[in-house]
Amino acid sequence: MPGRGRCPDCGSAELVEDSHYSQNQLVCSDCGCVVTEGILTTTFSDEGNLREVTYSRSTGENEQVSRSQQRGLRRVRDLCRVLQLPPTFEDTAVAYYQQAHQLAGIRTARLQKKEVLAGCCVLITCRQRNWPLTMGTICTLLYADLDVFSGTYMQIVKLLGLDVPSLCLVDLVKTYCSSFKLFEASPSVPAKYVEDKEKMLSRTLQLVELADETWLVTGRHPLPVITAATFLAWQSLRPSDRLTCSLARFCKLANVDLPYPASSRLQELLAVLLRMAEQLAWLQVLKLDKRSVVKHIGDLLQHRHMLVRKAFRDGTAEMGAGEKELQGQGQGQGLGDEDVGSSSLELPAGKRPSSPALLLPPCMLKPPKRVCPAPPVSMVTGDEDISDSEIEQYLRTPQEVRDFQKAQAARQAAQGTPNPP
Amino acid sequence: MEETYLELYLDQCSAQDALTPSRSPLLSPAVPYDVDMLTSSNPETAFNPQLEEVTEASGSFSAVDLSFLPDELSQENKDQTVIRSKHEVEENCKTQSRQIRLPLPSQLDAGLALNSSSGSGSHSHLHPADGNSAQPSPEKPHSMPLASITPMTPMAPISECSGIVPQLQNIVSTVNLACKLDLKKIALHAKNAEYNPKRFAAVIMRIREPRTTALIFSSGKMVCTGAKSEEQSRLAARKYARVVQKLGFPARFLDFTIQNMVASCDVRFPISLEGLVLTHQQFSSYEPELFPGLIYRMVKPRIVLLIFVSGKVVLTGAKKRSDIYEAFENIYPILKGFKKA
Numbered sequence: 001m002p003g004r005g006r007c008p009d010c011g012s013a014e015l016v017e018d019s020h021y022s023q024n025q026l027v028c029s030d031c032g033c034v035v036t037e038g039i040l041t042t043t044f045s046d047e048g049n050l051r052e053v054t055y056s057r058s059t060g061e062n063e064q065v066s067r068s069q070q071r072g073l074r075r076v077r078d079l080c081r082v083l084q085l086p087p088t089f090e091d092t093a094v095a096y097y098q099q100a101h102q103l104a105g106i107r108t109a110r111l112q113k114k115e116v117l118a119g120c121c122v123l124i125t126c127r128q129r130n131w132p133l134t135m136g137t138i139c140t141l142l143y144a145d146l147d148v149f150s151g152t153y154m155q156i157v158k159l160l161g162l163d164v165p166s167l168c169l170v171d172l173v174k175t176y177c178s179s180f181k182l183f184e185a186s187p188s189v190p191a192k193y194v195e196d197k198e199k200m201l202s203r204t205l206q207l208v209e210l211a212d213e214t215w216l217v218t219g220r221h222p223l224p225v226i227t228a229a230t231f232l233a234w235q236s237l238r239p240s241d242r243l244t245c246s247l248a249r250f251c252k253l254a255n256v257d258l259p260y261p262a263s264s265r266l267q268e269l270l271a272v273l274l275r276m277a278e279q280l281a282w283l284q285v286l287k288l289d290k291r292s293v294v295k296h297i298g299d300l301l302q303h304r305h306m307l308v309r310k311a312f313r314d315g316t317a318e319m320g321a322g323e324k325e326l327q328g329q330g331q332g333q334g335l336g337d338e339d340v341g342s343s344s345l346e347l348p349a350g351k352r353p354s355s356p357a358l359l360l361p362p363c364m365l366k367p368p369k370r371v372c373p374a375p376p377v378s379m380v381t382g383d384e385d386i387s388d389s390e391i392e393q394y395l396r397t398p399q400e401v402r403d404f405q406k407a408q409a410a411r412q413a414a415q416g417t418p419n420p421p
Numbered sequence: 422m423e424e425t426y427l428e429l430y431l432d433q434c435s436a437q438d439a440l441t442p443s444r445s446p447l448l449s450p451a452v453p454y455d456v457d458m459l460t461s462s463n464p465e466t467a468f469n470p471q472l473e474e475v476t477e478a479s480g481s482f483s484a485v486d487l488s489f490l491p492d493e494l495s496q497e498n499k500d501q502t503v504i505r506s507k508h509e510v511e512e513n514c515k516t517q518s519r520q521i522r523l524p525l526p527s528q529l530d531a532g533l534a535l536n537s538s539s540g541s542g543s544h545s546h547l548h549p550a551d552g553n554s555a556q557p558s559p560e561k562p563h564s565m566p567l568a569s570i571t572p573m574t575p576m577a578p579i580s581e582c583s584g585i586v587p588q589l590q591n592i593v594s595t596v597n598l599a600c601k602l603d604l605k606k607i608a609l610h611a612k613n614a615e616y617n618p619k620r621f622a623a624v625i626m627r628i629r630e631p632r633t634t635a636l637i638f639s640s641g642k643m644v645c646t647g648a649k650s651e652e653q654s655r656l657a658a659r660k661y662a663r664v665v666q667k668l669g670f671p672a673r674f675l676d677f678t679i680q681n682m683v684a685s686c687d688v689r690f691p692i693s694l695e696g697l698v699l700t701h702q703q704f705s706s707y708e709p710e711l712f713p714g715l716i717y718r719m720v721k722p723r724i725v726l727l728i729f730v731s732g733k734v735v736l737t738g739a740k741k742r743s744d745i746y747e748a749f750e751n752i753y754p755i756l757k758g759f760k761k762a
Contacts, residue, residue: 219730221709
């Protein structure tokens with residue numbers, strides 16, 4: 001550049017300003033000799049403020065990428081780091097984000113949506129690698145609404161044509177249970193509440209498996225079920241000391257949020273356990289209730305497969321044609337209630353408490369909220385005559401129109417002067 | 422001699438038609454299927470006794486609701502819709518469809534031909550497997566679905582129909598009134614209208630019979646929602662157009678189209694949604710964290726189904742009633758496979 005001097009080596013006037021790792025340099029474009037250099041460090045105290053420039057920033061890689069996309073990619077990387085995901089996840093999530101950004105609908109979307117999109121990409125990556133990350137966690141990290149998140153998530157899965165497997169329940173249980181702060185004594189957690197992690201994990205897993213078998217998990221959010229199962233597992237490992245502790249207090253102790261549906265899941269799980277207990281002869285005589293059954297959860301879980309089979313009749317047989325079919329199929333389906341020792345081929349309306357219950361999701365066991373009457377078969381053709389009187393009932397008479405206009409004007413006036421003197 | 426038998430049978434059929442309102446005699450040949458269902462135990466009975474059963478069957482046939490059939494139908498369409506509708510509307514058919522063995526001779530009248538290609542692939546028993554004289558010629562103008570009358574051996578059983586009919590819950594339709602409207606004037610002169618320009622740029626009007634809601638825009642376009650059948654939607658749209666007319670606008674009734682139909686039904690057994698999403702991953706989307714139901718996007722016909730664990734199914738996205746029925750018949754065997762957890 002003119003006026004800047006000449007290269008000391010070759011004498012050329014073509015000097016170019018170039019930066020090398022944020023250090024300003026004046027370089028001769030002919031021979032490459034560095035004429036002057038910017039100062040790398042100023043004082044000893046300043047050195048601490050300098051950060052290294054990453055490779056991606058010094059190359060021209062980001063010049064073709066729009067600033068909003070750069071921001072989004074940075075957000076994706078930050079999320080992966082916060083969640084402490086393995087390094088390969090970051091690359092996949094970034095690739096998804098770049099793919100998504102190619103779509104016109106995403107490129108022109110609001111900033112809020114692009115923020116949420118970063119979370120969606122991370123979630124999809126985790127789901128595909130069986131890393132148990134819930135949408136709730138991502139939404140908390142993004143400070144986003146679940147509605148906004150769900151809309152963007154469904155849209156991006158459809159647009160990119162991705163195959164997203166379901167949340168892996170077993171892994172979620174392990175991760176979630178480990179987050180409960182009950183494994184060592186602390187000022188807030190008395191010694192009698194401290195529990196061994198492995199024992200609690202294995203029992204929780206068994207309870208969640210039981211819930212899955214008895215239709216308590218399908219269609220529901222997985223987390224409250226796991227909360228309820230963890231609570232029961234914890235209680236059952238030392239019932240004498242822990243029966244007095246409620247679910248809410250348990251979650252507060254463990255420093256975990258209590259999801260709202262967890263208490264109803266707990267009731268459902270206890271009902272299932274009670275039904276199973278009725279099949280064990282030595283428990284029948286004890287006449288267990290929801291609190292006392294907790295003491296025997298260990299035994300019940302040990303024989304859970306057999307007990308579930310015995311305690312619950314296949315709900316589908318009942319829903320079929322009628323009595324005949326039920327009785328015919330009942331024998332083949334292991335309806336046998338041998339512990340009770342009486343014939344079990346009776347209708348569910350039997351008064352004996354140990355007659356097998358229907359194994360159905362809770363929504364099918366509850367009576368319908370309102371009976372929907374079958375709509376009357378109307379023989380409307382669509383071309384019938386429409387009487388004038390029928391139409392006139394919907395029109396205002398001129399007098400009514402005048403009254404209405406007067407009323408509207410009065411209302412406008414009243415609104416215009418909010419503080420009448 | 423053989424012709425007399427045939428005519429006798431046809432006379433019986435047209436006698437039944439007097440019971441079912443506004444049905445042409447050509448629709449009655451669908452009765453054989455009905456008879457088939459009811460008298461499946463006796464495929465070899467002689468023709469005469471079966472005629473009596475035909476009249477008995479007529480009672481149940483007339484009870485079947487065929488109101489969804491469109492008013493104007495070409496001859497061939499009529500046959501096809503009847504065949505399809507009959508199969509769709511069958512009630513509680515537990516037995517498999519079989520052919521009636523009618524000892525009719527192979528020579529048929531010139532006016533009779535088999536309407537073998539009824540359009541729905543699953544009803545393959547209509548095709549005469551053994552090449553008898555009744556040559557199927559769908560191009561014939563007076564073709565009638567008399568496939569069952571020709572002597573045929575019972576074919577292999579076809580898959581059971583579900584016996585469940587989805588009930589229509591909502592129809593959305595649009596119509597063009599073809600004139601600019603003054604929404605303020607409509608809101609002032611109509612009792613059943615609400616207009617809040619700051620919230621939404623249309624008048625929301627409701628009528629009591631059929632119980633529907635309409636969105637009327639200033640461009641003259643109108644959306645009618647809430648009806649339970651196509652005819653009700655059309656009647657309601659006409660009533661709204663009449664109201665607008667009475668308010669002094671030159672409203673017409675152009676391009677009435679059904680945009681969306683929503684139906685629901687209950688299969689009455691619990692469904693394992695996790696299993697369903699595993700095997701039908703490319704069509705299903707199941708996110709229990711977001712929504713308790715599984716969203717199944719069927720490709721043919723293009724219908725979206727919401728499947729819940731209780732066995733309730735909601736079908737939406739249809740433009741025609743037959744799409745809904747077809748979609749349900751497609752999904753029912755899949756759901757049956759996931760009955761148990």
